[in-house]
Amino acid sequence: MVLSLVNLCAREVVSDHSSSPNWLKWVPRELYRALLEAAFASCRPLAVGELVQRWPERSLRVGGRRKPRQAVPNRLCIQALLLAVVRGLTDQRCALQVLDLCGLQGDEGGxxxxxxxxxxxVALCTxxxxxxxxxxxxxxxEGDHERKRFSALERARDLKREKGQRKGPKNLDDTCSNGERTGTSGPVSEEETIKGVRRRMEVERKKTIAASGLGDSKVDVEEKSVDIDVLVHVRADLFVNSRSWERVRLALSSPGPLKLQCRYLRVEEISVSSIRTLLALLPCxxxxxxxxxxxxxxxxGLAELLPLLSTxxxxNSLRLHYCNLDFRRDIFGQEDTLRDLSQGLAHLQELRRLSLTALRLPGQLRVLLxxxxxxxxxxxxxxxSLSPADLAYLSCSHHASTLxxxxxxxxxxxxNxxxxxxxxxxxxSSSLQHLSLSGCGLTDGLLGLLLPSLGSCWALKSLALALNPLSMAGLLDLVRMAARMPSLRQLLYPNPLxxxxxxxxxxxxxxxLLDWPLDEAPDFNMTSSQLNRVLTDSGRHDLFLTCDLLNYDKDLVE
Structure with missing residues (x-):
């Protein structure tokens, strides 16, 4: 990657934090983005914090879709960014209103x-x-300061009244006439007026407490009475499990200067009721x-959640992995529940992605899709465990031509x-870009019958056929077919038998095939050499062949 002159200068500027007081106040707003990117790339958390705390623009996006093999921002830099956002709430130089952190996270344990x-x-919610x-x-x-100022004014007024009383009235008749109008003497009526104001303030305070809830504690009442304006909207992808659920719930349910919004929600190992509570707290x-x-x-449980998802x-994306969806006809009421599930899916008007992993619903694909x-x-x-009826429906469904x-x-x-x-x-054939048929039991004979159909998918960019029992001859036929597909960029092939x-x-x-040990003979790399020789003879240098199932990633295709 060739860096521009601005990027090179920005990296040099943020490299020395001791000099930041000299240049930071003179930096034009157009250079803040370049400096922040340089601070992330060079892992300069102090520079990240100073730049974000006085961010001059309305919005800031950190993350997004990364290029292949692009480095993820360092943990210290992300923590510095979050701390700077909080500090910037009270910094007059900070104009930040929208913080977009979608796609910022890296792989857990990567x-x-x-x-x-x-x-x-967890850091965002904190x-x-x-x-x-x-x-x-x-x-x-601020409220305590106002009360103290009000008390000081009252004391000053009381002192003035006391001085007036010591001097005494100049005219007794005037005093009597004033007393007759108020029903008592002049000074007493003034004290009653002050008491009346205090009494009204006490009544208003009691009304506020009553409106907040009779059973609330004093701390809860104070928190409910505080009206805090939202200063920054924070948008991110949230990952919630049983350990972080309570903290996420607290962050979403409490008003404050930072409002958390969610783009993609991932939950693991939490109950249906907790998922329902979480969905109810998210902005629609x-x-x-x-x-x-x-x-x-x-x-x-899924049928119960679908009405909430329709709100x-x-x-546009619903993914269910290992969620214990088991449909058995011998259980009473399962037919009605499956019908409710189908009706719930019908209300997802914008759904474009559906992922169902290890759900035991054989023969029910038509009902769902x-x-x-x-x-x-x-x-x-x-x-x-798709049945022949499931695959027959899928091939004729209204989804087939858009996949x-x-x-x-x-x-x-x-x-069959x-x-x-x-x-x-x-x-x-005209829309399919990524196809995975790994572990489908494709032998040389079955694959030979399927190769013409695979070759007709002219838009295909990645093809995964790992863990299929193919011989070396069948594998060579597969690579020859792949070499004739101009759009194909990645092929995950199985190790030959x-x-x-x-x-x-x-x-x-x-x-x-996954557990059986491979032969460790010296000529083990002959398979890779033979396959690459086929590509070379075909003039294909842009097709990547791999048998590494664990590190295969179709998203690396540009």
Missing amino acids: MGDSMGGWSLT MVVQARTGAQRAQRK QGLLGVDIRYSSLGVA FPSL SSLPQPLEILELPYL QQLDLSENRLDT TLSSIRRLLSQA EDYQPGLPDLPSSAQ
Whole structure:
């Protein structure tokens, strides 16, 4: 990557923090973005904090879609940014109103010192709560100052009245006439007036307490009576599990100068009631996707959540991974629950992505997908034990011609389903960009029948066929076909059966191929050399071949 002159100068400027007082006050607002990017790239958290605290623009976006292999911002820099946002609330030089941190998080436990999704969510919620506490403290101090000033004025007025009383009335008749008008003497009427003002203030205070709730504590009443304006809207992707749920709930439910908004919500291992509470707290505008993992929803629990999901008008992605959706006809009421599930999906007007992983709903794909009002663009159905009827419906559904990503991994394919797969690929040939058929039991014979349909997908950019029992001959046929696809950029191929140690069954499963040891002979790299030779002979230098299942990422395709 070639850096521009501005980027090079910005990196030099932020490299020395001791000189920041000399240049920071003279920097024009047009250079703040370049300086902040240089501070992130050079891992200068102090410079990040100073720049963000006096950010001169209305909005600041940090994160977004990163380029392939682009480094994630350092954890210390992110923490400095969050602290600077709180400090900037009281800094007159800061004009920040919208902070967008969507896509900022890195991989949990990944390389480097990046901040993962869970850690970033906890830090964001802590920032929101701290900002609210600071604003309440500032308002209480301001209120105490006003009360002290009012008391000082009252004391000054009392002193003036006492001096007037010592001097005495100049005219007794005037005093009597004043007393007759008020029903008592002049000085007493003034004291009663002051008491009346205080009495009215006490009544108003009691009314406020009563309106706040009779059972609330004194601290709760003070917090409810504080009206804090929202100064900065913070938008981010939230990752919530049982350890962070309470902190997220507190940050979303309490008013303060920072208002937290969510673009993509990912929840793990929390109950249906907790997910329902969380969805009720999120602003309806702006939520694009919900990802629920390892939560025992059940069909009934999902049917209960779908009406809440329909209240988010921009929701276009729903992902359910290992959520214990098990449909069995022998359980009473399951048919009615599945019907409720279908009706709930029908209200998701903008849904374009649906991911269902390891859900035991064989033969029910028509019930689920036919109710969606709009055709899907991304459909992921791994480990679903799809039946021939499911694949037959999918190949003829209104989703087939619009699919851009399709994942059928770990669904067993055979001669009974091959015709449906070929028809599905024919329908999606002009739109399909990413296809995964890993672990589908494709032998040399089945793959040979499927290759013409795969080759007709002229828009395909990535193809994953790992953990299929292919021989070296079948693998070479696959690579020759891939070399004739001009749009294809990545191919995840399986290790040929010849590369495994002896003892492997004739038709091994994907689990056996994953666990069986590979042959460690010196000529093990011959497979890669042969495949690359095919690409070289075909003149393809832009097609990336890999058998590394763990590090394969289709999103690396530009």
